[in-house]
Amino acid sequence: MKYLVLLLIVLGGIWWIRQQRKPDQATTQKPGPQVMVPCAHCGTHVPEGDAVRGGKGMYCSAGHRDRHEG
Numbered sequence: 001m002k003y004l005v006l007l008l009i010v011l012g013g014i015w016w017i018r019q020q021r022k023p024d025q026a027t028t029q030k031p032g033p034q035v036m037v038p039c040a041h042c043g044t045h046v047p048e049g050d051a052v053r054g055g056k057g058m059y060c061s062a063g064h065r066d067r068h069e070g
Helices: 002-021 062-069
Strands: 036-038 045-047 052-054 057-059
Touching (some): 052 062, 057 062
Antiparallel strands (some): 036 045, 052 057
């Protein structure tokens, strides 16, 4: 019986430590909406941060940029 109580205390301590290490939900900023840009080659919309920039516009991949710009 004493081992069961000891096990519960250890597990409770581990749970409490893990709860203290988690970031506070109120202070963490969730990422907002991203601007979507169309690919100049195929028209697929991709997030601006993931788009590949080219001389004639934005592209969904380096392959489409190479094909479109020659």
